[in-house]
Amino acid sequence: MFLRNCWYVAGWSKDYVQKLKPQMLLGEEIVFYRQSDGTPVALEDACPHRKLPLSMGAIENDHVVCGYHGLTFDCTGTCIDSPTQRGMTPRRAVVRSYPVVDRYRLLWIWMGDPELANPDDIFEIENFDNPEWGYTDGGMLPIACNYLWVVDNLLDPSHVAWVHVTSFAGAGTDDQPLDMEKTDRGVIVSRWIYDQPASPYYKDLVRFDGHCDRKQHYEMCVPAIALNKSIYTPVGTGGPDKPEVAETYVNISYNFMTPVDEKNTQYIWFQHRNTDPKDAAISEKMNAGAVMAFNEDKEILEAVQRGMDKMATPNIDLGLDLGAKTFRRKLQKLIDAEQAG
Structure with a gap:
């Protein structure tokens, strides 16, 4: 398990x-x-x-x-x-x-x-002691579901278009193609979205006006640690392998899922940004927005657990589930090898 x-x-x-x-x-x-x-x-x-x-x-x-x-x-x-x-x-x-x-x-x-x-x-948090980076207080949320449902959710950039309409959603989050990459420690699902408005959560945080190029980077690491990175940069400066520019805004949400038992998860998170290291007001605003969004996830995921527990017909997978399925296979192989040993 x-x-x-x-x-x-x-x-x-x-x-x-x-x-x-x-x-x-x-x-x-x-x-x-x-x-x-x-x-x-x-x-x-x-x-x-x-x-x-x-x-x-x-x-x-x-x-x-x-x-x-x-x-x-x-x-x-x-x-x-x-x-x-x-x-x-x-x-x-x-x-x-x-x-x-x-x-x-x-x-x-x-x-x-x-x-x-x-x-x-122990999982490394880059720039944790960098005085130029700011971080939020974070939080802890009990979720009445198996931790792998939370893992699936954090490898799914598309759900924000429906679950987080007033926070993380934005143009392109519903239908832009996703890229998947296997890593030594897990899997990354990502995509660039070009020349679109910033999402509601970030529109007052980015350091430039107008549309942006935006990257959604959803990374899951063994055993269940998610590094979700949001990158906002002026139009024309974003894309694979392009260097950051002075205006590039980076926020990383670190998410730590610890199973309580097979149907309950302890979810801890905080956010780490490359700007405003001493601005408490920004940190409090970001944290409040994250709490609201993660409670939206909690409602969905607890309902998913109840639905899967009592399903009368088989569930199906979608193309967007590729990253989650790939991570689950990697994790299961490690569990099997550990138990065999």
Whole structure:
């Protein structure tokens, strides 16, 4: 069902403090907390005695104390105290520990073999520390659907013409041909749209007047990270392999889908732009627009999940689904190989 030997986003780093925080990720119950020095910890949320969630216990001296009989676990999941039978702690009194890393304002978790967890493999966000780039606060949205429906949506530039009429839509988004490219980490679906007005979301953000050349770049990376890039440039300056000009506006929406279980997804995003790094008003306006648009996606995708669950006749695919189908095949091959190993 899920690829496990990879890094997923557990949540925003700011939301993990010196307090037990339970979450389900990839169908597994996990409890998070921070030690007194700020180091994040993630453990299986189940005491090995009677499986009471450890999140119902307490933190003492950077350790987790079960709220039933006081079994105490360190950050590695090792039981270091058993008050009811000190000196006779059962060897099997161990809970799983998950590698976790803070990066890019996000807390990342490795759900597979901890021996394979390499922080260097965390998805890179280019220009994150570039002072000339601005970013939004972003958000987190629970969506009651399988994460692959969200993946499909984020590899589909065409849906904006119907779902996001007042935000990301615009001339050409309904019928211009799409290009698809396979990459080492996933797939890219893209197209250039020439000499058209900017979409409603971007019309006050671009740094030039009149029509534009516009690129929709929808990229999905394993396991489920989308880099959706919007490029706006003056008419005649856009197109494949053409260099950016001074007026070129670039906004990248980073989207992190973490499966909660087979019918629920945690969706986290933020946007990164090549202009106005310190303009809080622009960041707030962009974030509000994104929240509105992503809630439109949420309504559609939850209805898709319900429709697919109860379908009476087979569903079909369209040509626009090529990118999503290609990514699904790549991901499934990795899952199959992981399970076989």
